[in-house]
Amino acid sequence: MLKLENVVWQLPDGEGILNGVDLTVPEGKLVVITGPNGGGKTTLAKIIAGLETPTSGKILFDGEDITGKNITERANMGISYAFQQPVRFKGLSVRDLIGLAAGGELGEDECCTILSKVGLCAREYIDRDVDASLSGGEIKRIEIASVLARGTHLSIFDEPEAGIDLWSFSSLIKVFKELKEKLSGTLLIISHQERILDIADEIVVVADGKVEAHGPKDEILPNLFASGGCSGCCPAVNP
Amino acid sequence: MNEITKQLLGAITDREEGFTGAYNIRVDGGCADRQSTEHILITSMTDKPGMEVRVVPGTKGETVYIPACVTHGNVDDLVYNDFYIGEDCDVTVVAGCGVHNEEESAARHNGIHRFFLAKGAKVLYLEKHIGTGVGAGQRVIDPVTEVDLAEEAVLTMDTTQLGGVDRTRRVTTGKLAARARLIIRERLMTDGEEWAKTDFDVELNGEDSGVDLVSRSVAKGNSHQEYRSRICGNAPCTGHSECDAIIVGNATVSAAPELEANHGDAELIHEAAIGKIAGEQILKLRTLGLTEEEAEAKIIAGFLK
Numbered sequence: 001m002l003k004l005e006n007v008v009w010q011l012p013d014g015e016g017i018l019n020g021v022d023l024t025v026p027e028g029k030l031v032v033i034t035g036p037n038g039g040g041k042t043t044l045a046k047i048i049a050g051l052e053t054p055t056s057g058k059i060l061f062d063g064e065d066i067t068g069k070n071i072t073e074r075a076n077m078g079i080s081y082a083f084q085q086p087v088r089f090k091g092l093s094v095r096d097l098i099g100l101a102a103g104g105e106l107g108e109d110e111c112c113t114i115l116s117k118v119g120l121c122a123r124e125y126i127d128r129d130v131d132a133s134l135s136g137g138e139i140k141r142i143e144i145a146s147v148l149a150r151g152t153h154l155s156i157f158d159e160p161e162a163g164i165d166l167w168s169f170s171s172l173i174k175v176f177k178e179l180k181e182k183l184s185g186t187l188l189i190i191s192h193q194e195r196i197l198d199i200a201d202e203i204v205v206v207a208d209g210k211v212e213a214h215g216p217k218d219e220i221l222p223n224l225f226a227s228g229g230c231s232g233c234c235p236a237v238n239p
Numbered sequence: 240m241n242e243i244t245k246q247l248l249g250a251i252t253d254r255e256e257g258f259t260g261a262y263n264i265r266v267d268g269g270c271a272d273r274q275s276t277e278h279i280l281i282t283s284m285t286d287k288p289g290m291e292v293r294v295v296p297g298t299k300g301e302t303v304y305i306p307a308c309v310t311h312g313n314v315d316d317l318v319y320n321d322f323y324i325g326e327d328c329d330v331t332v333v334a335g336c337g338v339h340n341e342e343e344s345a346a347r348h349n350g351i352h353r354f355f356l357a358k359g360a361k362v363l364y365l366e367k368h369i370g371t372g373v374g375a376g377q378r379v380i381d382p383v384t385e386v387d388l389a390e391e392a393v394l395t396m397d398t399t400q401l402g403g404v405d406r407t408r409r410v411t412t413g414k415l416a417a418r419a420r421l422i423i424r425e426r427l428m429t430d431g432e433e434w435a436k437t438d439f440d441v442e443l444n445g446e447d448s449g450v451d452l453v454s455r456s457v458a459k460g461n462s463h464q465e466y467r468s469r470i471c472g473n474a475p476c477t478g479h480s481e482c483d484a485i486i487v488g489n490a491t492v493s494a495a496p497e498l499e500a501n502h503g504d505a506e507l508i509h510e511a512a513i514g515k516i517a518g519e520q521i522l523k524l525r526t527l528g529l530t531e532e533e534a535e536a537k538i539i540a541g542f543l544k
Contacts, residue, residue, distance in 0.1 A: 051522055071525040080526065087523040090455070090483065091541035100537065101527045146527065 001027040001186055002048065002154060007057030009043055009209075017043045018054070019209035025154075025202075030180045030187045032200040032217075034224070040209040041190045042084060045158050048188070049081035050074040061154070078153035078185075084162060086143035088131050094142055095126040101149040117178075118145045119171040136163040144172070153185045161193045173199065197221055240271065243371075247308040247337030251367050258304050263290055265307040268316040279303050279330075289319035289351075292332075296325030296357065304333045307350060312342030312376040317349045324392075326357040335367040338378040338404065347379040354385065356392035356419075364396045370403030377405040384411045388419035390445065395422040400435070401543065402428050409437040417445030417474075425454040426543045429462035429490070439468040443476035443505065452480040457539050458490035469497040472505025484513040485542060487535075 002025040009018040018040045025031050033041050046052040048059065050071040059067045066074055089097070098114055099105045106114075112122035118141035128134065130142060140163045147155050160176075161169055173195050179187055180199065189196055197203060203220040205213040213220055240248075244266055249255055258264070261279035264271040268288070275281045278298040282291050292303060309316055322332065340346040356362060370378035386394050400407060413421045421441060429435050441450045450470060458464045470478035484492045498507040516538050524534035 049526060051526075071522065072528060072530050075526050075528040083519075083523065087517070087519045089520055089538065089541060091544055092538070093541075096537075096541060100524065100529065103528070150527065 001025060001062055002188075003060040004044075004048075005058040005060070007044075007047060007059065008055045009040075009047060009052060010055045017209055018047070021057070021206070021209070021211055023204060023211055023214065025186060025188060028186060029201040030176065030189070030199060031202045031204060032197050033188065033190045033204045033206055034192060034197060035206040035212065039207040041206050042158055044206060045081065045156050045188070045190055048154075049079055049156055051081070075152075080147040080150045080152040080155045082143050082147040082155070082157045082160060084158035084190075086130075086139045088134070088139065090129065090131050092130050093127055094130055097130050097142065097146055098126075098149050101146040103150075106149075114145050114149050115142075117148055117171075117175045118142070119168045120145070137165050137168060140164050141168060141172075144175070148175070148179075151185075154188065155179075155185060156188045156190075158190045159192070160189060161191060161196065169193075169195075194225075197224070240266070241310070243310045243339050244271075244308050247310070247339060247369070247371070248306050250369050251306045251308075251335035251337050252304055252333050254304075260302055260304075261292075262304040263292075265305070265316075265318060267308070267310055267314055268318075276301065284319060284321075287319050288317060289321070291321045291323065293323045294325055294328050294330055297327050298325065299329040302331040302333060306334065307336045307348055309336075309338045309340075309346045309348050312340045312344040312346050312374055315345070315347045315349075317351075319351045320353070322352065322354045322362075324354065324356045324360040324362055327359045328357075329361040331363040331365065333365045335365070335369075336380050336382070337369045337371065338380055340370070340372040340376045340378050341374040342376045343374060345377040345379055347377075347381070349381045349383070351383040352385070353387070354394060355387050356389055356394060358389045359391045360389070361393045362395070364394060366396065366398040368398075368400040368404055368407070370405065378403060379406045380404050381408045382410070386411070386413040386421060388413065388415045388421060388448075390416045391418045392416070393420045393422070395424075397424045399426045400428070401426065402430060404435070405433055407435045409435070411437075411439050413441040413450065415441070415443050415445055415448035415450065415476075418447045419445060420448070421450045421452075423450070423452040423454075425452075425456075427454070427456035427464065428459070428539075428543060429456075429464055430459040431462060432460070433462040434464075435462070436465040437467070439480070440471075441469070441478070442471045442473060443478055444473050445476070446474045447476065448474065449477040450479070454480075454482045455542055456484045456492070457487065457543060458484060458492050459487040460490060461488070462490045464490070464492045466492070466494040467497070468495075468509070469499065470507055470509075471499040471501065472507050473501045475502060475504035476506070478505070478507040480508070481510045483511070483542075485539065486513065486515055487539075
């Protein structure tokens with residue numbers, strides 16, 4: 001359902017962040033992208049969602065070339081993106097944001113169904129602004145909820161575990177497991193977390209702006225940890 | 240009452256039907272209608288244009304409406320309104336002004352409101368200003384609000400001006416006795432060639448008095464805004480002011496917050512931010528399917544709600 005062909009993305013000074021990514025993400029699977037920091041994972045996610053435009057290469061979504069489509073067009077075609085560092089808004093409430101995501105105003109019951117999936121009580125949160133008054137963990141969960149509310153064909157989560165405490169993390173794993181079982185769509189999760197890697201159908205290892213390995217979890221995961229969890233990038237770990 | 244007046248009154252007070260309870264309707268410099276109640280007495284001033292509103296001690300849950308309208312050009316309306324709120328009252332005052340101008344000469348309303356709250360009195364003061372009409376003559380509103388709070392009195396002021404007023408100079412001052420609180424929420428939007436200046440000056444004179452002042456504004460087009468606030472702590476007290484402005488287009492904004500602590504236990508804070516809408520905010524809403532224009536409108540509407 002998603003195919004990247006030789007995608008390159010360079011900084012203005014010519015430094016390559018993505019150096020020719022070829023990737024095929026199958027329909028209805030939970031695919032986890034992992035790899036060392038600075039390897040290009042977040043850039044890859046942003047390129048799929050349209051937040052960055054590739055220097056060269058092609059992106060196909062459900063058979064259609066979306067390389068030239070902007071963020072709004074891709075969102076309306078069925079691509080969602082949960083930011084690694086959620087954006088704060090003065091004056092937009094949790095109910096406003098979840099409503100915008102769902103495409104219409106939501107009642108308390110509907111908000112409750114969505115927010116409870118990320119471990120938040122709707123009554124406590126729906127009228128609060130998505131601003132600096134929320135903790136890092138709270139806003140991260142609301143960010144994930146905004147993607148769940150959309151229920152799109154492809155949902156991308158950029159390090160959903162970042163900033164979330166241990167207790168909430170367990171419920172988050174449950175959410176992804178449920179999504180995997182119920183959704184007809186595809187989940188693309190960027191993560192370093194072993195518990196997220198463990199529920200993947202497929203794992204993609206991205207390092208130095210390229211796909212270093214891609215395959216079923218059972219095939220990739222043992223090698224990943226055999227190499228010190230660093231996919232061979234760190235000479236100190238893998239001399 | 241003509242259609243323009245009805246529309247202005249509806250927009251200022253959010254009331255579609257006529258007024259009940261205590262009210263005074265001012266149109267083009269004169270009193271169009273007035274009603275007092277058992278607890279709220281409205282009388283004309285004898286030495287200058289305006290009125291006195293006296294609320295008897297202990298009055299709770301009542302609302303007094305005092306909207307003012309200017310419906311055409313070549314009007315310069317100056318009015319003095321004094322409010323004496325008795326001990327332990329809990330009342331709402333709905334003020335505000337609408338100026339409509341289809342002519343070449345200016346239409347101006349200058350309302351000078353003085354509030355005297357007795358011990359323990361509470362007032363919710365709602366003030367909305369609008370300008371309408373397409374005449375070349377300017378629509379000008381220059382409100383002055385002076386607040387004098389006795390011990391434990393609380394005044395919450397919610398003031399809004401969301402467009403159509405060519406020039407405005409808004410001056411608000413406060414003097415607070417012990418344990419009194421002043422809460423101000425200002426929302427302001429200018430566009431085109433409009434000009435707005437807002438000026439707050441609050442003196443915290445009594446022990447444990449406090450002020451919380453939040454001003455949010457959006458400046459669009461070629462408009463210009465100036466914000467100035469001064470909070471002066473003369474006793475153990477708390478003062479917080481926050482000034483946030485979003486700039487769209489070629490608009491300009493200047494902010495000059497001032498804090499003055501004249502007592503070692505005065506705790507005063509100011510926060511200020513001026514700038515365009517954060518690009519990340521637009522991106523986030525676009526990932527939810529909104530266009531850039533829709534995202535911008537949503538962010539501004541939320542910011543000024």
